[in-house]
Amino acid sequence: MRSGSGNPNSPPAENALPAVVLLVFAAAAGLSVANIYYAQPLLDAIAADFDIAPAVIGGVVMLTQVGYGLGLIFIVPLGDLIDRRTLIIVQGVLSTIALVAIAMARTEAMLFVGMAAVGCLAVLVQVLVAFAATLAAPAEHGKAIGTVTSGIVIGILAARSVAGLLADLGGWRSVYAVSAVLIFAMTCVLARILPRGLAPDSHDSYAVAVRSIPRLFANDRIALVRGILAMLSFASFSTLWTSLVLPLSAEPYGYSHTQIGLFGLVGMAGALAASSAGRLADRGFDRWITGSSLALLFASWALIALLPRSIPALVVGIVVLDLAVQAIHVTNQSILVSRHPEARSRLIGGYMLFYSVGSAPGAITSTLAFAAAGWTGVAMLGAGFALAGLLVWLVTLQPGRRNAPAG
Numbered sequence: 001m002r003s004g005s006g007n008p009n010s011p012p013a014e015n016a017l018p019a020v021v022l023l024v025f026a027a028a029a030g031l032s033v034a035n036i037y038y039a040q041p042l043l044d045a046i047a048a049d050f051d052i053a054p055a056v057i058g059g060v061v062m063l064t065q066v067g068y069g070l071g072l073i074f075i076v077p078l079g080d081l082i083d084r085r086t087l088i089i090v091q092g093v094l095s096t097i098a099l100v101a102i103a104m105a106r107t108e109a110m111l112f113v114g115m116a117a118v119g120c121l122a123v124l125v126q127v128l129v130a131f132a133a134t135l136a137a138p139a140e141h142g143k144a145i146g147t148v149t150s151g152i153v154i155g156i157l158a159a160r161s162v163a164g165l166l167a168d169l170g171g172w173r174s175v176y177a178v179s180a181v182l183i184f185a186m187t188c189v190l191a192r193i194l195p196r197g198l199a200p201d202s203h204d205s206y207a208v209a210v211r212s213i214p215r216l217f218a219n220d221r222i223a224l225v226r227g228i229l230a231m232l233s234f235a236s237f238s239t240l241w242t243s244l245v246l247p248l249s250a251e252p253y254g255y256s257h258t259q260i261g262l263f264g265l266v267g268m269a270g271a272l273a274a275s276s277a278g279r280l281a282d283r284g285f286d287r288w289i290t291g292s293s294l295a296l297l298f299a300s301w302a303l304i305a306l307l308p309r310s311i312p313a314l315v316v317g318i319v320v321l322d323l324a325v326q327a328i329h330v331t332n333q334s335i336l337v338s339r340h341p342e343a344r345s346r347l348i349g350g351y352m353l354f355y356s357v358g359s360a361p362g363a364i365t366s367t368l369a370f371a372a373a374g375w376t377g378v379a380m381l382g383a384g385f386a387l388a389g390l391l392v393w394l395v396t397l398q399p400g401r402r403n404a405p406a407g
Contacts, residue, residue, distance in 0.1 A: 017136040017144055021193055025132050025144075026151025028092075028186045031179070032124045033152050035099065036064050037159035038175050039115065045172040050108050060115050067119025069356060072349040076126045077209040079345030080202040084131045085194040088124060092187030095121040099180035103173045125152060126352055130344040131194075133337035134201070139282055142334035146278025149330050153322075157264045202342045209343075213350040216343060223339060223347065225396050226332040227354035229290070232389035234355050236297055237325045238362030239382035240304065240318070243370050247307055266315055267322040277327035281334040287397070289331045294393055297324035298386040305379035328389075329355075361385075 039046070039060050047057040078087055098121060102114035129148050136144035166175045202209065217224045244263065248255045280289055303317030336347045362385065369377035 017132065017140065021135075022132065022144060022147050024186075024189055024193060025128050026148050028151070028190060029125045029128045029148050030151035030155030030158075031182050031186055032095070032122050032128075032155070034155040034159035034162070035095070035118050035179055035183075036068060036122050037156055038163040038179065039064060041160045041164045042167055042172040042175065045167060046111070049172070050111065052108060059112070063112055063116040064119035064122075065356070067116040068122055069353065071120040071123035072126065072352050072356070073213070074210065075120065076123050076130075076349030076352075077206070077213065077346045079127045079130050080343055081200050081204065081206060081209055083198060083200065084127060084134070084345075085191075085196060085198070088127055088131070088194065089187060089191050091121050091124040091127065092183055092190065095124065096180050096184040096187065099176045099183060103176040103180065123349070123352075126348045127345060129333060130337065130348045133333075133344055134341075135195070138338075141337055142278030142281035142286075142330065144278070145333045145337070146276070146281075146330045149278070149326065149333070153326055154268060157267050160264060161262075201344065209346060212343065213346050216340065216347060217350055220339065221396075223336055223351075225392065226336060227351055228392055229294070229328060229389050230332055230351060231354040231358035232385050232392065233294070233297060233325050233328045234358035235362035236301075236382045236385035236389070237321065238359040239366040239369075239378060239385060240321060242363040243366040243378045246367070246370050247375050263315070263318060266318050269319045269322060277330040278334055281331045286331045286335055289327055291390075291393055291397075293324040293327040293331070294386065294390040296320055297328070298383055298390055300324060301379050301383035301386065304382070305376060307375050 043057050043060060046052070046060060075091070095118065098114050098117035101110060102118065105111040105114055129145060132144040132148050133141050163172075163175045166178055204212065217227055241264070245260050247253070248260050248263070277289055277293075280286075297320075300317045300320035303313045303320065306313035306317075332351065333348065336351055337344045340347055362382075365381055366378055369381045373380070
């Protein structure tokens with residue numbers, strides 16, 4: 001099931017990754033990534049419990065994201081150097097401990113440390129993506145990544161709704177207590193089904209592996225272009241979801257936070273596209289998927305811009321936007337894991353840094369655009385990020401075989 005590593009302990013390439021194992025990977029990835037997003041609808045309850053000032057409570061989300069970024073740099077590369085089964089199990093157990101610590105926290109320090117640890121350990125998601133690609137047959141990399149990405153999308157979009165529901169039933173601490181139980185149970189399942197005794201993909205030292213991440217992208221034009229496309233597409237994605245609450249919570253709509261949260265569930269349609277995009281990438285259509293998805297992303301903003309006049313147009317625009325972003329994301333990863341089999345974890349970790357960096361300008365500039373030019377300004381900004389991605393793809397597009405530099 002492994003390809004290109006020359007590893008004598010690799011399973012035979014002709015065997016496909018069993019569907020049930022792939023679904024467990026997707027479920028585990030969804031549960032893990034949800035831990036990063038649970039806090040967002042709970043900030044007011046957490047602030048009241050610890051008597052934290054509103055200006056400070058945002059640090060909970062920031063610490064989680066900072067921890068996630070550090071995990072991408074310092075934990076994900078271990079997936080190339082040690083047995084991934086062991087790494088996944090250790091991360092699952094430590095995540096369980098961190099979640100229990102948050103649920104039982106009695107001091108701000110314990111809360112903040114627990115949040116940072118949960119964010120850092122949530123990079124289990126990237127280890128799972130790289131492992132799924134390693135176990136899958138070479139012709140099924142895209143399918144495997146697409147399925148796991150479907151679980152990630154569902155986890156991200158469902159996290160806020162699930163957190164609100166559990167908090168209403170048992171308080172904000174119950175969210176992290178339930179998550180601890182689910183993560184531990186999933187870790188036990190993974191420990192039972194993951195293959196044992198697979199040799200690592202690389203014999204580099206840890207220091208060399210960490211230092212090699214920027215070089216992998218600097219020396220591989222395809223990887224760099226894919227990272228840039230991820231950054232721009234996620235900036236467009238972040239532009240929508242950061243600012244959407246502003247017009248929907250104001251007149252004439254006046255929606256509650258619960259009602260606004262339901263719009264996020266619409267984006268689950270993107271999860272349906274993830275596997276399909278991966279299968280098409282496996283068949284050699286990655287270049288076509290990239291270009292058409294970037295064009296769809298740009299076009300989606302024409303519908304989203306109609307928000308002041310039409311909620312149905314907004315809903316359709318959200319579906320199209322999420323389909324496009326997830327298709328780009330799956331295709332990018334499918335290409336990357338095929339390029340350097342000995343460094344799959346490092347490539348996925350480095351790629352996700354581009355993805356994370358893209359969220360910052362989208363989040364910051366979207367609120368500024370809304371203040372300056374209303375929803376029309378937001379739509380122009382989001383479309384601008386999408387257009388920039390489309391132009392990057394067109395400029396770097398080259399004829400030739402599959403996985404040419406622009407993909």
